[in-house]
Amino acid sequence: MGKRLERKMLRLLAGGGPVALNAGAASFKRLARLTLLAEQFGYEYADLRQGETSFTLYLVPDLRPRARELAAENWSRYPRATEGGPLPVPDLERFALLRARMLSDLERRYRKQVLWLVSVPLVLAALDFGGDFGDGWDSVLTIAAATWAGAIVLMLPLHVWGRRTARKSAALLEAAGFTRVPDERGRLRHVPPDDATA
Known part of the structure; x- marks a missing residue:
């Protein structure tokens, strides 16, 4: 489930617009790691909502220049990210926040x-x-x-x-x-x- 959820999220991010990711019953740890990965591709955390049986993670494009540069660099460096290819290493210092x-x-x-x-x-x-x-x-x-x-x-x-x-x-x-x-x-x-x- 973890890898599939990552790829699903990355395919949504590739569209460039706001993303609402149905993350099932993922743990807070897993949700934070997904968000860290999204940051590598130019997105930032917007919200987290809980439904009856699942969480929905909301991500929005990060419009700051440094985030745009990082996103362009990572989409170029990891062209197969949405298909199961290698992924960048997230910045774990932000995990606790x-x-x-x-x-x-x-x-x-x-x-x-x-x-x-x-x-x-x-x-x-x-x-x-x-x-x-x-x-x-x-x-x-x-x-x-x-x-x-x-x-x-x-x-x-x-x-x-x-x-x-x-x-x-x-x-x-x-x-x-x-x-x-x-x-x-x-x-x-x-x-x-x-x-x-x-």
């Missing part, structure tokens, strides 16, 4: 989705468990509520980990000069120093 931006872009929505995905089955399982061991509706609901509350307590470490990861990502981005600004839909996002002043 890209991953932090992606985590930051998805953090709140992802955490809410996880809570919903876990909470609904827990409620149903708790009701089933209460029905197996309870004698009347009062005992069924009591057992179900206790089971659900216990499961929610077990989810707290996941919530704490998510908050800590979000704080670390924000601190890394802000230390690198990124600014948190609302986008057109009101979602707070970290943008690079050049974009924040534009």
Whole structure:
């Protein structure tokens, strides 16, 4: 899947316009590596969105002169990049920043989705468990509520980990000069120093 996804992305990049890449259930690490590769061909990260079962990675042409030069050089140096030929080595120094931006872009929505995905089955399982061991509706609901509350307590470490990861990502981005600004839909996002002043 990894190599096929790279080639698919490169074929889209060759068109020269904005790209929306359906990346399936790729990890943040994989998505950051794809973006690093796209940067070698004149593109930059725009956004990451999560659907029901897959991520969509949004990339836009990087219009800065140095990015245009690098893209022309790499398309010339790696003419078979879209067909399985050799690829340039990405700049791994940017990996942590890209991953932090992606985590930051998805953090709140992802955490809410996880809570919903876990909470609904827990409620149903708790009701089933209460029905197996309870004698009347009062005992069924009591057992179900206790089971659900216990499961929610077990989810707290996941919530704490998510908050800590979000704080670390924000601190890394802000230390690198990124600014948190609302986008057109009101979602707070970290943008690079050049974009924040534009």
